[in-house]
Amino acid sequence: METSVLLIEPDPTAAQEITEILQEGGFLPVTRQSFEAVHDSVTDEMPPKAILIGTDNVKESVLSFISELKADPSTQWIPLFILSRTNEDSFRIDCFNAGADEFFLKPIHPKELLARLRGWVNRIGNFEESAFRDPLTKAYNRRYFDLHILLELQKAQKNDYPISVAFIDADKFKSINDNYGHHVGDLVLQGLSKILREKTRTSDLVARYGGEEFVILFPKASGDQAANRIQTILEYVRENPVAEYEGQLRHITFSCGVAEWKPGLSVTEWVKLADDGVYEAKGQGRNRVILSNLQTSEHDHLEEKKKVLIVAGKGMSKSIVCEIDSLAYEIQEWQQGIEEVPPEICIYVIPPTKGFDAGEYEQFRMKHLPKECKTLLLTENHKALDSFQIMATGIDGYLRGPYLPGDIELGLRRLTNLN
Known part of the structure; x- marks a missing residue:
């Protein structure tokens, strides 16, 4: 898959030259001529891995834009390259103080730009892998989920689309560890994680919440839509083994609670609503999906802001x-x-x-x-x-x-x- 890079360059000739350099280097450039309408390009479902800014603009505007990107939680970790014809120490230092990661003078040296770009993209990728992935299951970890749910909810509120969360708990997992050993238990978790990641959309987020619990965030999905998707996954898991050990196939089921975010719910209340659905599913005999609905009367009991x-x-x-x-x-x-x-x-x-x-x-x-x-x-x-x-x-x-x-x-x- 090509690595997406956002290029903001007001000069059409320079934009074309840099675009060709990026394409020859294996990157997928997305070009914009101004700072306007850039926000959606860096907060959509596939955000860029780096941002390149041509500075043929008012210096104050460039510095202000850099500061905004670095202050926004959804963009602050994206590497930021400045491409400038201005060879002034004061401007270069101001850019770095504002949050820029690299500074290039035009005309750009293609090989140096590509080498530095690959280096940043690889370092950030390695950091994300070690900081935000669960090493056993390769799903995202709890920390990443806690950070990401805030950003996704903000986007859902801004763009007025539904968003839902699902909690999944592997049924009778303790007995698997007790009867077959933790090694088999690990294989079961790895297999379940693989199925969850393969059966959800690229825009969905699958994370290991802890132990045998997984959580899935469904942007642009109502509670009914998310519950139907989980039900399809559960039916698949019922019929297919999640792991194999010493020639023995291992089958499991899971219990799931789903909740759609509604105005007035804090993130804590929203997540708890889905988690409560898991307990209800287990109370009804496990191996099922429960859609938790916030009743109108319950709004009176929401925590005071x-x-x-x-x-x-x-x-x-x-x-x-x-x-x-x-x-x-x-x-x-x-x-x-x-x-x-x-x-x-x-x-x-x-x-x-x-x-x-x-x-x-x-x-x-x-x-x-x-x-x-x-x-x-x-x-x-x-x-x-x-x-x-x-x-x-x-x-x-x-x-x-x-x-x-x-x-x-x-x-x-x-x-x-x-x-």
Whole structure:
């Protein structure tokens, strides 16, 4: 499969030249002439493995665009190449400070560009394999699922399409380990994972949630559609062995709970709804799929949204809102002179170029935050604060960047004891 690369180049002649270089190097270039309409190209079902930006634009626009890409959880890990005719140290340094990974002067040397591009793509691929794949089953791991479900839900909300999640638990798996040994149990998990990955769409995400549990995320699928797909897989598993050991075929079944996300549900509630379906399926005798429906009356019992105040610059504030907007929080962005509802949590962001001013924070806290409000401090400046300052100011938690998608949510959960 060809590796997709996004090229943003306003000069048609340069775009054609670079496109030919990429094609000859085995890449699949997708070309855009401007920053507009680029977002959909980097957040669709098959995002690019790298982004190349021609800088025949206003420098400030280029730097702003780089910062936006690196602040967005869905694009921050994509390698970013700058292709420029501007041979100025200050501009090159500004690009790197904004988040660029490589800087090339035009005209481009084809072999060097391709070598560096392959190197970045391979390194990121190896990182993803080791960081986000379960080594036994080759399905995605729990950490990747926790990060990805947030991004997929944000896209579903933005584009107004359904999204569902399914929990799968292998039936009587403990007896397989007890009677035949853990080696056979491992083969069964590997076989089940292979079937789940082969029988789902490329846009679906299959992850090992823990033990004998798997979870599947179904973008653009209603609860009924996801349940029907799982039912088809279950019927296949009933009739076909998932593993073979010493000439013996191993058959299993599984119990599954499916839930479609509905407005008002936090991610935690949504996932729990699917997990509850597994228990219901097992209670009915296992070997079945249960579609969990949130009854209208249950909306009254959904957890009350906690009020979160974000104190940050415009770009960083937008990134934080993007990450936590689908969770059980009522979000406010702080603006001078606007009276806000007293928050329960404050996300206080230190700019990358600025150190932590304890006096400034204390003054802000006394003026704008209620006494019981908890504060999560964020900074990408590793020299911005130390543990003594944190203890002295009474800050409840802090994160140092760069942030993975989901890190801020986990920080909030620690403050609110939701884990």
